[in-house]
Amino acid sequence: MAIEKMSIAKALNESLRKALDTDPKVLIMGEDVGKLGGVFRITDGLQKDFGEERVIDTPLAESGIVGTAIGLALRGYRPVVEIQFDGFVFPAYDQIVTQLAKMHARALGKIKMPVVVRIPYGGAIGAVEHHSESPEALFAHVAGLKVVSPSNASDAYWMLQQAIQSDDPVIFFEPKRRYWDKGEVDVEAIPGELHKSRVAQAGTDLTLAAYGPMVKLCLEAAKVAAEEGKSIEVVDLRSMSPVDFDGIQASVEKTRRLVVVHEAPVFLGVGSEIAARITERCFYHLEAPVLRVGGFHSPYPPARLEDEYLPGLDRVLDAVDRSLAY
Amino acid sequence: MTVESTAARKPRRSSGTKRATGADARKSAAATQSAEPQLVQLLTPEGDRVEDATSSEFAPYVADITADDLRGLYRDMVLTRRFDSEATALQRQGELGLWASLLGQEAAQIGSARALRDDDYIFPTYREHGVAWCRGVDPTNLLGMFRGVNHGGWDPTTNNFHLYTIVIGSQTLHATGYAMGITKDGADSAVIAYFGDGASSQGDVSEAFTFSAVYNAPVVFFCQNNQWAISEPTERQMRVPLYQRAAGFGFPGVRVDGNDVLACLAVTRWALERARNGEGPTLVEAFTYRMGAHTTSDDPTRYRADEERAAWEHKDPIERLKAHLLASGHADDAFFAELETESETLGKRVREVVRAMPDPDTMAIFENVYADGHALVDEERAQFAAYLASFEGGN
Numbered sequence: 001m002a003i004e005k006m007s008i009a010k011a012l013n014e015s016l017r018k019a020l021d022t023d024p025k026v027l028i029m030g031e032d033v034g035k036l037g038g039v040f041r042i043t044d045g046l047q048k049d050f051g052e053e054r055v056i057d058t059p060l061a062e063s064g065i066v067g068t069a070i071g072l073a074l075r076g077y078r079p080v081v082e083i084q085f086d087g088f089v090f091p092a093y094d095q096i097v098t099q100l101a102k103m104h105a106r107a108l109g110k111i112k113m114p115v116v117v118r119i120p121y122g123g124a125i126g127a128v129e130h131h132s133e134s135p136e137a138l139f140a141h142v143a144g145l146k147v148v149s150p151s152n153a154s155d156a157y158w159m160l161q162q163a164i165q166s167d168d169p170v171i172f173f174e175p176k177r178r179y180w181d182k183g184e185v186d187v188e189a190i191p192g193e194l195h196k197s198r199v200a201q202a203g204t205d206l207t208l209a210a211y212g213p214m215v216k217l218c219l220e221a222a223k224v225a226a227e228e229g230k231s232i233e234v235v236d237l238r239s240m241s242p243v244d245f246d247g248i249q250a251s252v253e254k255t256r257r258l259v260v261v262h263e264a265p266v267f268l269g270v271g272s273e274i275a276a277r278i279t280e281r282c283f284y285h286l287e288a289p290v291l292r293v294g295g296f297h298s299p300y301p302p303a304r305l306e307d308e309y310l311p312g313l314d315r316v317l318d319a320v321d322r323s324l325a326y
Numbered sequence: 327m328t329v330e331s332t333a334a335r336k337p338r339r340s341s342g343t344k345r346a347t348g349a350d351a352r353k354s355a356a357a358t359q360s361a362e363p364q365l366v367q368l369l370t371p372e373g374d375r376v377e378d379a380t381s382s383e384f385a386p387y388v389a390d391i392t393a394d395d396l397r398g399l400y401r402d403m404v405l406t407r408r409f410d411s412e413a414t415a416l417q418r419q420g421e422l423g424l425w426a427s428l429l430g431q432e433a434a435q436i437g438s439a440r441a442l443r444d445d446d447y448i449f450p451t452y453r454e455h456g457v458a459w460c461r462g463v464d465p466t467n468l469l470g471m472f473r474g475v476n477h478g479g480w481d482p483t484t485n486n487f488h489l490y491t492i493v494i495g496s497q498t499l500h501a502t503g504y505a506m507g508i509t510k511d512g513a514d515s516a517v518i519a520y521f522g523d524g525a526s527s528q529g530d531v532s533e534a535f536t537f538s539a540v541y542n543a544p545v546v547f548f549c550q551n552n553q554w555a556i557s558e559p560t561e562r563q564m565r566v567p568l569y570q571r572a573a574g575f576g577f578p579g580v581r582v583d584g585n586d587v588l589a590c591l592a593v594t595r596w597a598l599e600r601a602r603n604g605e606g607p608t609l610v611e612a613f614t615y616r617m618g619a620h621t622t623s624d625d626p627t628r629y630r631a632d633e634e635r636a637a638w639e640h641k642d643p644i645e646r647l648k649a650h651l652l653a654s655g656h657a658d659d660a661f662f663a664e665l666e667t668e669s670e671t672l673g674k675r676v677r678e679v680v681r682a683m684p685d686p687d688t689m690a691i692f693e694n695v696y697a698d699g700h701a702l703v704d705e706e707r708a709q710f711a712a713y714l715a716s717f718e719g720g721n
Contacts (some may be wrong), residue, residue, distance in 0.1 A: 053510060059540060064499055064533030071503020074447075074488070075511070095530070098493045099500070106477040106489055109694035143695050143703075166695035195701065242701040 002188045005294025009179040011157040012042045019164045020050045028055040030082030036189035047250035062092035067117050078114045100169045112167040113309035120176035122213045122263050123310055126303040133300050139171045140241040147241040149173035151215035153183035169229040175213035195239040203233035206257040211237040221316040240270050245320045249281050256287040257323045266294040288326035291319045316325030363567045367583040367614050371641045373649025387592035393656035399587050400647045403432040406456040408669040409465045412676045417622045421680050422472040424455045430617030433643030434550045437590025445515045449501040452490040454520050461485040466679040475686050495528030502534045505543035516601035517545040524555025527563045535575040545600035547609045552616035557629035572609035584614025585643040
């Protein structure tokens with residue numbers, strides 16, 4: 001056991017450091033990842049220790065970052081690219097969807113695409129437009145991509161290394177509002193599977209399923225609900241593609257109620273898919289329809305309205321009450 | 327040879343580049359390009375060796391080419407054209423869903439491809455049948471995607487010939503990244519990225535230019551300017567000659583007669599030498615012409631004049647080398663007759679292989695979606711297999 005307490009940001013930094021140290025084919029690429037250490041300092045100090053050939057400051061061109069990472073992967077490298085903010089991934093969306101995701105299938109398996117695209121995502125940091133979005137469903141919908149998001153420091157540390165070791169392209173969503181949350185990381189542990197969910201808290205009356213930044217909120221909601229005598233189970237999905245439906249199913253078969261929470265718009269979001277599949281799988285177990293809590297079908301609002309747009313404690317608890325009322 | 331020396335060469339009008347366009351477009355084009363830029367040419371359309379200041383700069387790069395080599399280049403072009411015409415016929419007969427013909431672009435492809443070493447890596451678009459031929463990719467493998475049985479029927483790593491890329495210009499970034507990897511490996515291989523005049527309008531191509539320049543990547547950007555992006559003429563893609571664009575990114579660009587196989591060979595060798603010497607990227611604009619349709623789905627008679635095609639027919643890459651071979655005595659009738667027989671054999675083989683090409687197994691839908699597996703794919707595979715199985719022996 002080698003437990004260290006560190007923030008999610010630090011855990012990601014340590015994870016990248018370990019990956020660079022372990023495998024000479026791992027490269028870090030992105031805007032400002034070098035001297036600055038990234039706008040969130042996730043790559044802080046890495047260029048200093050591993051050099052400009054391993055930690056590469058790139059031109060300001062997202063399609064170019066992902067497109068050249070694909071070429072480097074074809075040459076045998078394992079690029080980890082940083083997209084500075086969620087809303088800036090769209091110039092690279094073409095390369096991710098038409099090339100990165102499909103190259104393995106197109107080549108009948110002869111080519112592997114071990115590229116990780118790191119995206120700090122989500123709101124609640126008072127940012128300007130395009131700096132607070134949750135576009136994970138747009139990536140989860142694309143076959144060939146894997147999509148994950150850690151909610152705590154330990155997962156940040158281990159999931160990123162597992163993503164880098166994967167021969168598939170992984171879109172790695174980092175909950176930027178939680179970067180400074182601290183947690184315990186066992187740097188010598190044997191990590192669980194990258195795409196398995198985790199019961200963050202056990203309960204019997206209702207399941208709250210969430211990932212990334214919303215896991216902490218759901219744990220807080222469970223705490224408040226407990227004061228009202230309700231036993232809430234919180235499942236941290238960890239992976240949006242594939243989704244661990246078995247894990248959610250096991251929880252719902254126990255609690256018989258499910259509320260899915262994410263920051264992204266509810267309409268056609270990851271929660272929609274979970275609601276549909278869990279309804280199929282657990283039709284005779286459910287005591288209430290699966291409910292969803294998330295953003296609205298609107299552009300992400302100006303920061304002064306984001307508290308209303310984003311799911312907060314009250315909206316989660318309201319959904320819990322509605323579910324329990326059936 | 328530098329950007330400056332290339333750009334500073336005295337303009338010379340190249341014939342056949344004029345076409346009927348709106349008067350305004352011609353006028354504005356004239357404002358930005360005072361005259362058609364010269365292009366590197368080593369063989370005239372009549373098959374004569376060119377000996378002027380420009381050719382003397384590049385002629386040394388093909389000084390070693392023997393009569394045997396010339397016959398080899400001719401053979402490559404003839405067989406590639408034969409393969410291409412067979413594929414067009416097969417599409418018309420319903421054996422292929424689509425075909426993108428290279429008719430007219432044989433010299434650009436064969437000349438550039440024969441400049442490459444085995445350890446160089448090639449990123450084609452979807453029309454580089456001649457390049458594939460030179461890399462030893464069985465031409466019948468190129469037809470799978472057009473027949474609809476796969477998205478590319480060859481292992482890219484076997485011949486260092488990447489799969490065809492359909493999204494315009496995407497592969498120029500892959501080429502640049504691959505070239506960056508070569509530099510990291512300390513190797514002296516090079517990369518060549520093929521694309522068309524239409525692709526030059528894509529952001530990815532500009533980003534590839536930027537990345538390759540700032541990382542000094544050993545990549546040759548080989549643009550076959552065949553004058554048309556489906557129905558859009560070059561006037562809709564650019565206001566200055568394409569090769570000049572390289573200067574703004576900080577590397578040399580050169581325009582070569584794309585219907586002159588010898589000049590294409592020489593210029594590509596020069597560009598590759600620069601790449602291997604650590605001098606970074608080069609843009610080669612092969613000035614050529616697509617004699618047929620963009621693909622078998624479009625009809626060029628709707629958007630371009632017959633006279634234009636006729637003007638380019640005079641500059642045919644194969645006829646040009648044939649004239650040279652005959653005038654120089656490097657080939658005799660027996661050579662041409664033997665090649666004719668070989669062409670027919672190739673055509674027959676292509677026809678037979680395509681017609682015998684089996685449909686893929688149904689369950690291939692679920693194969694190779696992920697390298698490491700994916701729970702949802704596994705689930706859907708099992709469900710679909712069970713669904714299919716339900717038909718057997720059932721009512």
